[in-house]
Structure formats: structure tokens, C-alpha cells
Amino acid sequence: MIRRAATYIHSHYQCVEARYAEQKCSRPVTLGPTIAILASADTISYVTLMLGIMRLGLVPFPLSIRNTAAGIAHLIRTNHVLQVYVSEDAATQRLCSGAVEILEQDGWHLDVVVMMQFDQLSDLRSGTAETEPDVTLGRLDLNKVVVISHSSGSTSVPKPIFIDNRTFLQYTMIPWFGEVDFCGTVVDTMGLANMTWPVASGMIIGVFKPSIPPVIPTPENYIEGIMATDTKVLFCVPSFVEAWFCDADLIPALKSLRAIVYGGAPLNKAVGDELIKMGVAVFPSYGTTEIGTFNMFIQVQSPARLLGDGLPDVCEPIVVHTEYFKPNVINARSRDGRGAFRTKDLLQHHPQDRSRWRMYGRADDQILLSTGEKTNPVPLEMILSQDPHLAGAVIFGQGRFQNGVLVEPKDDLKFNPDDQLKLIDFRNKIWPSVERVNKSAPGHSRLMKEMILVAHPSKPFSYTAKGTPRRQMVIDTYKSEIDTLYNVVEHSAQTDIPIPTSWTTDDLLEFVRNVVRRVMMTDLPDNVDIFQYGCDSMQTTYIRNSVMHALRVSAQNTLRDIPINFVYTHPTIASLVTFMLHCHQDVVDAVKYSEDESQHVARMEAMLAKYSKDGLDAISYVK
Incomplete structure (x- = not known):
């Protein structure tokens, strides 16, 4: 042939x-x-x-x-x-x-x-x-x-x-760097492996029967082919594994396989954990076009699950040119002058087994907020991509005070996002998925409903061959919409929270509690410092604008002289209520009411006394 x-x-x-x-x-x-x-x-x-x-x-x-x-x-x-x-x-x-x-x-x-x-x-x-x-x-x-x-x-x-x-030729040796003998084994694989792996390992490649048009792999016809050819090892995308997991009748067939190897994207952690518990041999494959497969090929036993969410122990893998392997791309040099390939991937150490790693994200995908905090968007986007209403999601926020997300509805759900009623309805539909993101994300990476942008049908996402959105291309396409969103949010308020009907202490307490609860996503005591509970600059903006909205609607006073930083100077629910009462009743001018220097010093000393072992005197200074 x-x-x-x-x-x-x-x-x-x-x-x-x-x-x-x-x-x-x-x-x-x-x-x-x-x-x-x-x-x-x-x-x-x-x-x-x-x-x-x-x-x-x-x-x-x-x-x-x-x-x-x-x-x-x-x-x-x-x-x-x-x-x-x-x-x-x-x-x-x-x-x-x-x-x-x-x-x-x-x-x-x-x-x-x-x-x-x-x-x-x-x-x-x-x-x-x-x-x-x-x-x-x-x-x-x-x-x-x-x-x-x-x-x-x-x-x-x-x-x-x-x-x-x-x-x-070196690619042919990849199957040798594992713990399983593939000679005579039927394997379903992908890409250049179809040409290189069988030559040196003796494996038999299973494929769909030639036809015009060609058979397009689906979870259904792929697993049927696997069972018909008595395949023992298969390579596939994670979405196939997740689809098979939903069919209880397929679990015995999956357990009979020597290995299911997934790559190209992360596997849903809950699905992977359950399959391992059921006795299904599931293995990740990490590789790039520049270097080929990077991890041990296939082990005898499935890898241990990653436990714990401690501090990131993150590194970037670099492949150095040796007598055994030369990367296809050289973009760096080792200390001794040899060519090397910087992957720009980020791997995280297993907290118990130091021989294992997991994918953390991409170095060039990390979002640096104006607060100095970083967001790793990929795992969060993976959660959103599982929403049945969404075709794709891209988190943005580089250099901003808070993240937002741009989502593209599936083809049969697309609409003009300029229609505010449809926009609100769609945000509500995907909100359960956003809440799952917020549960797994650090405080500074949480998404708020107002920070959800929906793609316009006339400006569809551009996708890679892997089916993931081309991040920077999508963000560049929607630059003006993203800029507008931040401008709107900067001056926005949670107007759906009812403002007090009577400006009593009890009514104002209820209002401020609702505002803080909505923003912080938890109930806080009236006298605790909200910043000690993780309130960030974006949440502060929402609290400030919601309070300002209530004061404006009251129409009892002008707001020209209210300081922009009043949430920082009144960091508890109780002090915000007192501030609103004074502003509304015009007892004192808002500027005069703001804490003076002595009050600031007193608050700082109180904080030092609270969080240092023996108060201010216990702090040692090094010149």
C-alpha cells in the first residue's frame, strides 16, 4: 500500500x-x-x-x-x-x-x-x-x-x-518506558503513535474500518469498536471517559481493560476518583508536540489520587537535549549550554508522594490581578465547560481588580446579549456552575454574576484543534466589551436588594447584612472586620456602590462630600450602619465623620495587639 x-x-x-x-x-x-x-x-x-x-x-x-x-x-x-x-x-x-x-x-x-x-x-x-x-x-x-x-x-x-x-525514531521507544509489555496487545491510539509505536513494541493498532465519509468517533461507537476488537488499552479524550461513566452498563467493560489513557485535557476529578474506586484502570498521559509523551508510559497500577489542597508546590518542567532525546523545539539553554525546551506548563507536586505530579496550568495562562494575586483559570474554565448550556468559557482579568468570564452558549441557545432580560435569564441558568467554580476557587478568583459576559452570535469563539477556546484571540476580540463591563461594574450597585423603608438602626442593619452577605457569600457578625474575612477590592466596590445607591434613593442629602474609601474606614457592618445613619440624618458632614488620624492609629495598634503575640513591644525590627 x-x-x-x-x-x-x-x-x-x-x-x-x-x-x-x-x-x-x-x-x-x-x-x-x-x-x-x-x-x-x-x-x-x-x-x-x-x-x-x-x-x-x-x-x-x-x-x-x-x-x-x-x-x-x-x-x-x-x-x-x-x-x-x-x-x-x-x-x-x-x-x-x-x-x-x-x-x-x-x-x-x-x-x-x-x-x-x-x-x-x-x-x-x-x-x-x-x-x-x-x-x-x-x-x-x-x-x-x-x-x-x-x-x-x-x-x-x-x-x-x-x-x-x-x-x-526515538518516539518508537516511548512504550518501553513503562511497566506493561504491549507485544500482541490491541491498542487504540492517536496521532503519530499509529506510525511509531507498533514498530518497536509489537502492539497491534485498532482503527475504524475505512469508509467514505470516515467514521467520526463518538463515545458510543468508540466503545463498541473497543469491545468488538477485544482492545485492551485505549487512548481517548476525557469527555469520552466521562460519557462512559454515566452509563452503568459499561462499567464491567471498562473494568476489563488493561488501561484507559486520557490526554489533551483534564478529566473531571470526581469521575476519575469514582472510576478508580470501581477498579477501572485510568491513567493520564502528559505530552506535547514539542517533546512527545513526557510521563511514564503506563504503570501496572493506577496512580494514587491527589489529596489535599495545600500551598502550591509548583514547577515548570524543562526538557534538556541529551544523547537519548532531542526536543523538537529549542527555546532555552541549560546551565552547561545544552539546548532545552521550556514547556511553559506548570506542574504541582503530590503532597504525599513526591514522585508524582499533576497539571496545575500554563505559565502564560496565569492571570495577575492588580492586587498582586494570581488566578489559575484553566481548572475553573473546565468546571464551566461541563455546563450543558455552554460551548466554551474564558476567564479574564489581567491587570484588573477582579476576574470576569466570557462564555459562549451552545449553538441552539445563542442569543443577542444586548437583550437584558435574556441576558439575566441565561446568567441564572449557568449560575449553579459558577457557584461550583466559586467553591473551588480562592477568594480573589471568585466570579460574580455581574462579571459574566455572553458572546454575541456575530462574534463566535475561535477554537483550537483540541476544542478549547483560543484564549488571547477571544479576549482580544471582546476587548471593548470587557473594558465596558469593568467601567459599568465600577459604578454599579446591587439594586435588587431592597433599600430600607425607614432609616432606623434595625432596618439599616438588615440592609447592610444583606449587602455583605451577597458579596461575601457568607453571614458575618456585625462587629467583625470584613477585610479580615477576605473582602477584596472588587467586593469593596460592590458594597460601596450599594450603600451609595441607597443613600441616593433616600434623597435626603447631597453625596458630593462622601469619601470614596468609606468602606475601608468603616470595615464592619455595625460601623457602616452608623456611617449611613450620620450621612442620612446629616448630623455631621461625611468628611468630618470619617475617622481622623488618631482613630486610624488606634485601630492599627489594636490590630497589632490582636495579631502579634505580646502586642506592639513584641515586634523586633531588623535594620
């Missing part, structure tokens, strides 16, 4: 061979003529096409059909591609036409070839053996690029990743 594919490819390559020769001086020295593949096809046909290209000494460049036309055009132009194989389905043809149109405007002509199908390649196609044409085998060089992959484009446009022959 591979020889037949190479013959087909060679016949079309001759049409552009002269043009590829002309660009030799402009290509990197290690990069040969590159042939792109933009196709929705079955695994056998796709892999055979890639191997046929490699056999000729050319470089296959598989392109994700989830890219935009502009993204495809960018990858083709910047990687010197002059020919592309495209599947015949309408969606891929439209995507290709869009990319070709963009390229033609830039004077880049792309030769488009229809991708060959399985029945054209199969050794069984005619029922008789035939003599294969003689096609010269391309010269192999361990240091030359053998295949190009590309990143998912989570933070920007997709980036090419060049994999040379040496590293490609």
Missing part, C-alpha cells in the same frame, strides 16, 4: 518539482520539499498517505481541519508548501478554497490534489497481485525534518513544529 501511495504521490509531485527546486535556497537547510495534507479521512488512508510522502524523501505536513482559512494559509506560506492533498468532503473543500483565495491574493499559487482513498490503495482492490512501478526511495538523514506538526494555537496562530528523523 505504501509503495502504491508513493507512486501516486510521485506522479503529482512531478508537476511541482521544478518549483520546489527553485525555492531550495529559501527553505531551511534541514527542510525538504513539504507536502501538506488537509483532509477528513480514515486512519489507514491518512497514515498511508503520510508514509508514502516520507518514502519519497518528502516532508508531510498534516493540517488540522479545525483551523481557519487564514490559519491554513499562514501555515502553508510560512512553511514553503506548494502542494496540498485535500479530501473531497464539502466542508474541507470550502476550507481549502478559502485558504487558496487568501494565498492567491499574496501571489502564492498552491497546487491542490484530491486525496486518494483506501480502495485505490488497498492490496485487495483487484483481487490479483500486480507489479508495482519502481519509485526511487528518498534518501534518509537523521538530522533532516521528516514530518511537520503544528501547535493547537491556544494563545496565537498555530506554530509549526519540525520533527527530525532522529526524534521520530
Whole structure:
């Protein structure tokens, strides 16, 4: 099949061979003529096409059909591609036409070839053996690029990743770095592993039967195929595992597997914990296109669950070039001058077993608030992504005083967010999921209902090949809406909380308690300092604006002279009530009523006495 594919490819390559020769001086020295593949096809046909290209000494460049036309055009132009194989389905043809149109405007002509199908390649196609044409085998060089992959484009446009022959061969050894013998075992896997792992391990790859159109994997047909082929190890996305978990009839089948390996995204922790308790062997796989699989391949026993939520013990893994492995991308240097790849991932140590780690997030995803506190958005977004109303969620707040979230409803639920009634209704629908986020998030990372932005149907999210929103691209698209939201919130109040009908101490106490309870999400005693209970700048803004709203509605006095920091100078429910009484009754001017310097000093000394062992005198000063 591979020889037949190479013959087909060679016949079309001759049409552009002269043009590829002309660009030799402009290509990197290690990069040969590159042939792109933009196709929705079955695994056998796709892999055979890639191997046929490699056999000729050319470089296959598989392109994700989830890219935009502009993204495809960018990858083709910047990687010197002059020919592309495209599947015949309408969606891929439209995507290709869009990319070709963009390229033609830039004077880049792309030769488009229809991708060959399985029945054209199969050794069984005619029922008789035939003599294969003689096609010269391309010269192999361990240091030359053998295949190009590309990143998912989570933070920007997709980036090419060049994999040379040496590293490609090293990929074949990955199954050896584990505790399980795969020889003779049926395995369902993904990506380049279909070509590399069987060569050195003796594993048997299970795939869907070739067809036109190709079978699209779903949780239902995938598990059916697993059971029909007696597969013992499967690789899949976490959403499949979560779907199988919901069907009690499938648990015996899952328990019969030697391993379920998930990757590409986090698995719901509650689901994973329950499956482990049931005796299902579930393993995470951590890897990147730049380095391949990074963790021990598969263990004999499932990993221990992560316990505790102590202080982060977080590190960024870095892969250094050694005699055994060379990263596909070098973006740093070790202390002794060797090339290295900084992953920009963040891993957290297991609190009990120091040989284990879990994914914490991405270094470039961390949101630094203006308060100096940091938010790790990925696990919070994962909780929101499980809401049945949402297609995607992106948390924002870089340089701001509080986080917000931008959500995209599923296609059948999209609406114009300018319709305030529909906006309020949708926020209420997803609020239970937001509450789950708030329960798992630190205080400074909690989300408030007013900080939920809903995507407009005319400005849909851009998604990566993994199905996750392209964070920075989405945030840039909605920059004006995000800026407007913060401006509105800065001057907003919780107007749905009834203001006091009579300005008595009891009525004001009830009002301020409601305001603080809504903001702090807990009941606090009247005489405790709300800042000692974690009240942050965003919550302070809501309390201030709610109090100001009540004072304005009362229309008993002007508010010109009320200080902006009155919540900080009156940090208890009781003192806020007293402040409101004085302002409303105009007993003293609000500015004069604000605590003077001596009161500030007294409060500071009281706090020092409370939180230091023996009061102020116990504090030692180091010059």
C-alpha cells in the first residue's frame, strides 16, 4: 500500500518539482520539499498517505481541519508548501478554497490534489497481485525534518513544529518506558503513535474500518469498536471517559481493560476518583508536540489520587537535549549550554508522594490581578465547560481588580446579549456552575454574576484543534466589551436588594447584612472586620456602590462630600450602619465623620495587639 501511495504521490509531485527546486535556497537547510495534507479521512488512508510522502524523501505536513482559512494559509506560506492533498468532503473543500483565495491574493499559487482513498490503495482492490512501478526511495538523514506538526494555537496562530528523523525514531521507544509489555496487545491510539509505536513494541493498532465519509468517533461507537476488537488499552479524550461513566452498563467493560489513557485535557476529578474506586484502570498521559509523551508510559497500577489542597508546590518542567532525546523545539539553554525546551506548563507536586505530579496550568495562562494575586483559570474554565448550556468559557482579568468570564452558549441557545432580560435569564441558568467554580476557587478568583459576559452570535469563539477556546484571540476580540463591563461594574450597585423603608438602626442593619452577605457569600457578625474575612477590592466596590445607591434613593442629602474609601474606614457592618445613619440624618458632614488620624492609629495598634503575640513591644525590627 505504501509503495502504491508513493507512486501516486510521485506522479503529482512531478508537476511541482521544478518549483520546489527553485525555492531550495529559501527553505531551511534541514527542510525538504513539504507536502501538506488537509483532509477528513480514515486512519489507514491518512497514515498511508503520510508514509508514502516520507518514502519519497518528502516532508508531510498534516493540517488540522479545525483551523481557519487564514490559519491554513499562514501555515502553508510560512512553511514553503506548494502542494496540498485535500479530501473531497464539502466542508474541507470550502476550507481549502478559502485558504487558496487568501494565498492567491499574496501571489502564492498552491497546487491542490484530491486525496486518494483506501480502495485505490488497498492490496485487495483487484483481487490479483500486480507489479508495482519502481519509485526511487528518498534518501534518509537523521538530522533532516521528516514530518511537520503544528501547535493547537491556544494563545496565537498555530506554530509549526519540525520533527527530525532522529526524534521520530526515538518516539518508537516511548512504550518501553513503562511497566506493561504491549507485544500482541490491541491498542487504540492517536496521532503519530499509529506510525511509531507498533514498530518497536509489537502492539497491534485498532482503527475504524475505512469508509467514505470516515467514521467520526463518538463515545458510543468508540466503545463498541473497543469491545468488538477485544482492545485492551485505549487512548481517548476525557469527555469520552466521562460519557462512559454515566452509563452503568459499561462499567464491567471498562473494568476489563488493561488501561484507559486520557490526554489533551483534564478529566473531571470526581469521575476519575469514582472510576478508580470501581477498579477501572485510568491513567493520564502528559505530552506535547514539542517533546512527545513526557510521563511514564503506563504503570501496572493506577496512580494514587491527589489529596489535599495545600500551598502550591509548583514547577515548570524543562526538557534538556541529551544523547537519548532531542526536543523538537529549542527555546532555552541549560546551565552547561545544552539546548532545552521550556514547556511553559506548570506542574504541582503530590503532597504525599513526591514522585508524582499533576497539571496545575500554563505559565502564560496565569492571570495577575492588580492586587498582586494570581488566578489559575484553566481548572475553573473546565468546571464551566461541563455546563450543558455552554460551548466554551474564558476567564479574564489581567491587570484588573477582579476576574470576569466570557462564555459562549451552545449553538441552539445563542442569543443577542444586548437583550437584558435574556441576558439575566441565561446568567441564572449557568449560575449553579459558577457557584461550583466559586467553591473551588480562592477568594480573589471568585466570579460574580455581574462579571459574566455572553458572546454575541456575530462574534463566535475561535477554537483550537483540541476544542478549547483560543484564549488571547477571544479576549482580544471582546476587548471593548470587557473594558465596558469593568467601567459599568465600577459604578454599579446591587439594586435588587431592597433599600430600607425607614432609616432606623434595625432596618439599616438588615440592609447592610444583606449587602455583605451577597458579596461575601457568607453571614458575618456585625462587629467583625470584613477585610479580615477576605473582602477584596472588587467586593469593596460592590458594597460601596450599594450603600451609595441607597443613600441616593433616600434623597435626603447631597453625596458630593462622601469619601470614596468609606468602606475601608468603616470595615464592619455595625460601623457602616452608623456611617449611613450620620450621612442620612446629616448630623455631621461625611468628611468630618470619617475617622481622623488618631482613630486610624488606634485601630492599627489594636490590630497589632490582636495579631502579634505580646502586642506592639513584641515586634523586633531588623535594620
